[in-house]
Amino acid sequence: MSTSTLDAVRPATTVNTAAAPRFDMYAWIHKALRAFMSDTLVRIGRLDVSDPADRDAGLAQLNELLDFCCDHIRHENDFIHTAIEARRPAGASRVAGEHVDHLDSIDALRSEAAGLAAAPAASAPALALRLYRHLALFVAENFEHMHVEETQHNAMLWEQYSDAELVALHDRLVASIPPAGQLLVARWMLPMLPPVDRALLVGDMKAGMPPEALLGVLTMVRPHLDAAGWRKLALAAGVAPGA
Template sequence: MQSHALEMAHVAATARTGQGRFNLYAGIHKALRAFMADTLLAVGRADPTDATDVNQAATRVGELMDLCASHVAHENDFAHPALEARCPGICEPVAQDHEAHLRHIAHLRDAAQSLLKTETSEREPALQALYLGLALFVADNFQHMHTEETVHNSALWAAYSDAELIGIHDALLATVPPAEMMLVMRWMLPQLNAPERLGVMQGMRAGAPAPVFEGMLTGTQGLLNPRDWAKLARGLGLPPVPGLVAV
């Protein structure tokens, strides 16, 4: 109990330290947590006697594993070199996590593919095994992301200015393929709080071609509840929707 109290105190201190600072991890980690949790629930409720349910569960796991593998690569290529350049040695524990995650990703990807070829009579245990393996993966990643958002963020804020952090972030984004970016936005935008969401969309409006921004705006409206959409529309200076009031 005492260790949890100390950990919560550390989290609160980190949050205060980072107040107003650029957070390299916040948005993508909210997206990953949502995608992981939703996929775990989808696999857990999949009907092993229904081929469509089984196919959808396996496909969802495959999509999640692809995004997780790409996320590991992005952090290895951008966040870790920045950290090691000014805080040598800080990345070693998390780098070991990344290696373990890639092995776990390969195992879950294989399990999902094998599920598609499993005889009907064997689907139930195979689906349960996939569910349990995915649950462990999600649990491990939640703990991993916590370390990055506390230990690594504290180091980044101490060693880099916000302008430098934004430069690292923008360089990373420039390497993300459009399909991956759309998938991330689908899981990220509904999970951000209103000020975070507005900041993302303002940045996109300033930096992306108008048709890309308009397409993302249309897609975002379909992902948000009416109150969140009204807040975003007001922040972007869009005409209000008749009869819709943001409280």
Template sequence: MHRTDLYRNVHMGQRARLFALAVDLGNADITRSGVAAHLAARCLAMTHELRAHADHEDTFIHQLLRERAPEAADALDAEHVRLDVAFAALDEQARELPTADAEALPESQHALYLAWNEAISAYLAHLHVEETVAMPALWRHADDQELDAVFTAFHASLTPEETLDDLRKMLPAVPPAVRTAIVRDVLNAGPEEQAGSTLAAICTTLSPDQHARLYEELDVPEAWAVRAAMGQGDAAAQSSSRAASS
């Protein structure tokens, strides 16, 4: 029986972007103007996002976990403290990269690459605990109505822009059937006349193959595609927010 999973899809999106940044840190041409600053900014943005994600979990998920499975909640609290220390050290190293002189840049780049991969290793272990300890504990001690309420409350706390950003980050990383189901829910929750622009807005991060597969599985009317191509009526963020809160 399918149960509401509060971690699965968002964690898949995080993993995909963590790995992609690791690859980019390793193969970037650090000698080009602006590349060091760009890589540093991406690292800082990612650690900021992961901290915000932890805060959201603490507010919306772990409160219920503390009530029903306090030992699992204590383990996650300790994980978050440990990771925050690691992220602080990583942030400092990222900020130093653009200040390195030209001769030292290649080694500074590789040092940040190694530090980033070490942080990924620690974060993957944390995700594993959430997915194999925390979520099963919630399944044992809470019903789907309670879990759905957590999911709804979290999405209600997001701005329309944040909801759209979350969808764009997550959709490329999930399987086609899951992607289609998520997008269909978003479209069904919004006004029909805005469906084309909504679909176009939330699918901007998909690969061409993913985009084509999604449109095919949704059986998108040709008129939607025309409106999307023309960029008419971008009310997608508002529609996405309503869908995520429904």
């Protein structure tokens, strides 16, 4: 098995009807994405533009989020949309069109962030507020967009593919993510899952990673969990909670 951080990470099956649990490849990554977006929006909203260090750190997180979003769009286009349209032509056309709009919005947000970074003190507060409001609109649009994917796209995938086929598709997608990208996913995904799903994820990591690599992931995630959450994760990982 690969030692890559997320190679074996598979969201638990979820229920799309009372009697039919199915594999849901959107569930976990969208939780990570919603958390990353929400945290970044809050950070940009409280940005101290009079403090260059705080301003630059906040804008760096924003740019990391926008990179994450670009990668996520590419993964969905290349893997999920291709799979949908292979068996239902034009089935992904609506969401694909929204992806084009999202890329345009990302370019606009990058431009506004660069303008804020270079702005004189007198104009910085107004530019920061404009960036915050436009980022809020982007986040709101993406939240609605992800709901469509989790409902309509999943319905098409479940109709056209078996769970075994969907797991294989998911694994090919994950294998395309470089190690640094997988670590970023782990940072935002692990803390956002319920303890039972967190235990599944860390169990897969434990089976496929050297102990020191797993400890590095846990160390990265620990500050983002409360005490009870950390105890449960440490137990699932087989490490001492006080380590």
